[in-house]
Amino acid sequence: MTTAPAALAPPEALPQDGIVNGKIGIACMIISEIAFFGTLIAAYLFYIGRDINGPYPQDVLDVSIAPLKVLFNSIFLLISSVWIWLAIRSMRRGRMGAFVFWWALTVLCGAEFLVGTGFEWYGMIVDDGVWMGTNLFGSCFYTLVGFHAFHVTMGLLVLTLVLVLALLGHVTPRNVEKVDLVSWYWHFVDGIWIIVFFVVYIFGNMPVS
Amino acid sequence: MSALQPPAAAGPVPFLSRLHEWVATVDHKKLGTMYIVCGIIYLIVAGLEATMMRWQLAWSGMEVLTPAEFNRLFTMHGTTMVFFVGMPILLGSANYLVPLMIGARDLAFPRLNAFSFWLFFFGSLLLYFSYFGGQGLYGMGSAPDVGWFAYAPLTERTFSRGHSTDYWILGIFVAGIGSTATAVNFIATILGMRCRGMSLMKMPLLAWIMLVDCVLILVALPPLAAAQILLLFDRQLGAHFFDTQAGGSALLWQNLFWFFGHPEVYILILPGFAFVTEIIPVFSRKVIFGYPLMVAATVAIGFISVGVWVHHMFVVGLSPMLNAIFMGSTMLVGVPTGIKMFNWVATMIGGRIRFDTPMLYATGFLCQFLLGGLTGIFLATVPFDWQVSDSYFVVGHFHYVLFGGLVFAIFAAVYYWFPKVSGRMMNETLGKWQFWLLVIGFNITFGAMHVSGFLGMPRRVYTYHADRGWDFWNLLTSLGVIVQILGFSLFALNLVHSLFRGRKAGDDPWDAWTLEWSTTSPPPPHNFDEDPIVHSRRPLWDLKHPDDPDWKYE
Ligand SMILES: [Cu+2]
Numbered sequence: 001m002t003t004a005p006a007a008l009a010p011p012e013a014l015p016q017d018g019i020v021n022g023k024i025g026i027a028c029m030i031i032s033e034i035a036f037f038g039t040l041i042a043a044y045l046f047y048i049g050r051d052i053n054g055p056y057p058q059d060v061l062d063v064s065i066a067p068l069k070v071l072f073n074s075i076f077l078l079i080s081s082v083w084i085w086l087a088i089r090s091m092r093r094g095r096m097g098a099f100v101f102w103w104a105l106t107v108l109c110g111a112e113f114l115v116g117t118g119f120e121w122y123g124m125i126v127d128d129g130v131w132m133g134t135n136l137f138g139s140c141f142y143t144l145v146g147f148h149a150f151h152v153t154m155g156l157l158v159l160t161l162v163l164v165l166a167l168l169g170h171v172t173p174r175n176v177e178k179v180d181l182v183s184w185y186w187h188f189v190d191g192i193w194i195i196v197f198f199v200v201y202i203f204g205n206m207p208v209s
Numbered sequence: 210m211s212a213l214q215p216p217a218a219a220g221p222v223p224f225l226s227r228l229h230e231w232v233a234t235v236d237h238k239k240l241g242t243m244y245i246v247c248g249i250i251y252l253i254v255a256g257l258e259a260t261m262m263r264w265q266l267a268w269s270g271m272e273v274l275t276p277a278e279f280n281r282l283f284t285m286h287g288t289t290m291v292f293f294v295g296m297p298i299l300l301g302s303a304n305y306l307v308p309l310m311i312g313a314r315d316l317a318f319p320r321l322n323a324f325s326f327w328l329f330f331f332g333s334l335l336l337y338f339s340y341f342g343g344q345g346l347y348g349m350g351s352a353p354d355v356g357w358f359a360y361a362p363l364t365e366r367t368f369s370r371g372h373s374t375d376y377w378i379l380g381i382f383v384a385g386i387g388s389t390a391t392a393v394n395f396i397a398t399i400l401g402m403r404c405r406g407m408s409l410m411k412m413p414l415l416a417w418i419m420l421v422d423c424v425l426i427l428v429a430l431p432p433l434a435a436a437q438i439l440l441l442f443d444r445q446l447g448a449h450f451f452d453t454q455a456g457g458s459a460l461l462w463q464n465l466f467w468f469f470g471h472p473e474v475y476i477l478i479l480p481g482f483a484f485v486t487e488i489i490p491v492f493s494r495k496v497i498f499g500y501p502l503m504v505a506a507t508v509a510i511g512f513i514s515v516g517v518w519v520h521h522m523f524v525v526g527l528s529p530m531l532n533a534i535f536m537g538s539t540m541l542v543g544v545p546t547g548i549k550m551f552n553w554v555a556t557m558i559g560g561r562i563r564f565d566t567p568m569l570y571a572t573g574f575l576c577q578f579l580l581g582g583l584t585g586i587f588l589a590t591v592p593f594d595w596q597v598s599d600s601y602f603v604v605g606h607f608h609y610v611l612f613g614g615l616v617f618a619i620f621a622a623v624y625y626w627f628p629k630v631s632g633r634m635m636n637e638t639l640g641k642w643q644f645w646l647l648v649i650g651f652n653i654t655f656g657a658m659h660v661s662g663f664l665g666m667p668r669r670v671y672t673y674h675a676d677r678g679w680d681f682w683n684l685l686t687s688l689g690v691i692v693q694i695l696g697f698s699l700f701a702l703n704l705v706h707s708l709f710r711g712r713k714a715g716d717d718p719w720d721a722w723t724l725e726w727s728t729t730s731p732p733p734p735h736n737f738d739e740d741p742i743v744h745s746r747r748p749l750w751d752l753k754h755p756d757d758p759d760w761k762y763e
Binding site: 011012013014015020021022024025028029031032033035036037038039040042043046047050051052053132133135136138139140143147 | 457
């Protein structure tokens with residue numbers, strides 16, 4: 001419809017290639033997730049030390065480096081952010097074999113975190129007898145850590161899907177920008193865990209004076 | 210897609226294929242229309258709920274409704290109006306208008322857009338299904354009766370038996386996910402899909418305001434979802450978040466709810482601002498006064514509105530210091546809002562104003578929203594709030610904002626953009642009758658509420674004694690409703706009549722300046738035959754006045 005007047009140069013167009021939109025979309029989704037977790041974390045902080053009956057976090061949480069305990073699992077989860085970064089870097093350089101290797105390692109580390117969390121929960125529920133309805137600590141702990149684990153699970157499903165597609169040869173270096181968006185989400189899940197860990201296992205676990 | 214198909218052969222399209230076309234659509238115009246139609250249906254439902262309450266309250270000691278029915282009605286009225294009237298009409302208008310105004314083919318993620326609509330749709334059904342399923346297997350239907358802000362611990366299983374509160378949680382939760390996804394969609398669309406030449410500062414203000422609105426949705430709706438999950442866990446898994454006997458806190462719910470609830474008010478009113486910001490310049494035949502200031506004021510409102518929520522909790526008994534801080538921050542909202550007010554008025558001053566129906570409604574919005582804003586400043590003052598909190602004064606105040614403000618802005622928008630959507634003009638005579646009936650009915654109803662509030666009438670009571678002196682003012686409030694119903698009926702008549710018999714509109718009936726008026730009415734599925742190119746904030750002005758284009762001055 002509009003023809004530019006002769007005096008005007010036609011202005012620059014936005015790239016409109018879909019990837020920019022995807023980046024904005026994922027960034028916005030992560031902002032809304034931060035608002036969601038922020039609320040759960042606020043509720044957790046609000047209730048620290050308000051329990052009127054035990055077991056208290058100090059009795060239950062084990063922050064040692066022992067296998068399948070939380071610190072051990074956290075290291076696996078956090079290091080997976082490095083693996084996924086290496087995977088994307090390999091893909092950018094067109095090395096699909098290396099991509100599959102690092103990507104599979106990411107999936108394995110994420111799976112270790114989930115399995116470890118499962119063992120931790122098993123111990124807490126069966127041995128220590130703490131569940132949602134036990135006390136405020138139980139309600140807060142399982143809600144916050146549970147929602148994080150749920151997000152890890154969702155992430156793992158998408159990661160596995162990409163892995164399967166890559167093994168079937170449907171992922172090529174041309175798709176790198178889209179696959180990169182998956183890694184954004186994974187970095188978010190890892191990043192939020194650092195905060196959850198400090199709130200639940202350090203700050204909420206201080207010895208009672 | 211359908212644009213590429215040859216035109217259908219003679220004969221009407223069978224009903225089922227037309228239905229399928231709408232159900233399976235990812236087109237922003239169809240989805241926008243569906244949002245708005247659903248919103249209007251729920252407007253009728255929630256309006257009837259209000260009418261029944263006003264019948265019960267018209268005089269002291271009436272027995273039209275039982276107390277339990279009354280509690281359900283005010284809960285469903287408030288919840289429906291906010292989540293299933295306000296939100297869909299706003300998201301629907303944004304759906305229809307934003308891509309057209311920024312010269313885009315569709316939203317950034319059309320399928321996500323359709324998904325969001327259906328989440329909203331089924332979420333709303335879930336809420337209303339509570340009338341049948343609320344008591345589960347007990348066999349008796351009942352809707353939620355905990356008020357639209359559902360204060361804990363009233364919502365705990367101890368006090369709210371059956372499943373009505375669970376339906377309240379799930380219905381809003383599901384619809385909320387849809388709204389959040391739509392917000393993501395709009396931000397990506399507005400930032401990434403603008404046409405050639407449309408820099409951010411050349412964007413129509415409607416797009417700017419919707420951008421800020423969507424950022425607010427992004428920040429405010431997830432906390433509500435999280436709070437509702439805590440409540441759901443309390444009710445279904447035996448958690449103790451709001452269980453005061455186990456150390457839980459009712460105050461946490463209030464904080465979380467209003468951290469969502471106050472921004473929600475701005476999420477609702479900002480699109481109203483957007484409509485009048487587009488309409489007033491066109492009917493004043495002037496550019497909007499202070500475009501950059503309007504952008505700045507919108508962004509400022511967005512920022513301030515997430516830091517004022519405690520003003521809903523002044524009577525809870527927080528520390529005086531906290532109350533004072535939030536009183537200050539609430540007053541601060543008046544500054545950017547005032548800037549907008551002055552900009553709209555300054556746009557009208559010296560213009561050649563045409564009082565067509567859209568402009569009438571926009572002017573009505575200015576006057577009535579101003580009154581609602583002023584009583585808002587009263588209520589922000591802690592000692593004043595202590596006197597009238599939870600009284601009919603508050604009810605009157607927020608209806609001046611949301612009805613006198615938002616609904617009037619929505620009517621302005623309907624009369625303004627209906628020709629674009631349907632290709633036909635709405636009837637001006639009926640429109641003006643409707644306007645005056647609504648103005649009179651609205652001010653009788655909600656003006657009188659301020660007085661009954663001052664006389665001490667608390668909100669949410671289902672009846673009152675004759676010796677309180679509230680009868681006259683309540684009767685006035687209820688009589689106003691009859692006038693309003695007349696107005697709304699005229700609107701329904703006008704809508705149906707104009708849809709089939711209205712005068713043909715043409716592409717640009719108002720001689721307007723934004724891109725949606727450059728395409729046909731209704732627009733083709735692909736919106737524009739050629740990708741638009743803009744050089745100024747009023748691309749159509751440049752086209753119509755090549756000798757004196759705007760881009761020379763911007
Ligand atoms: Cu507020």
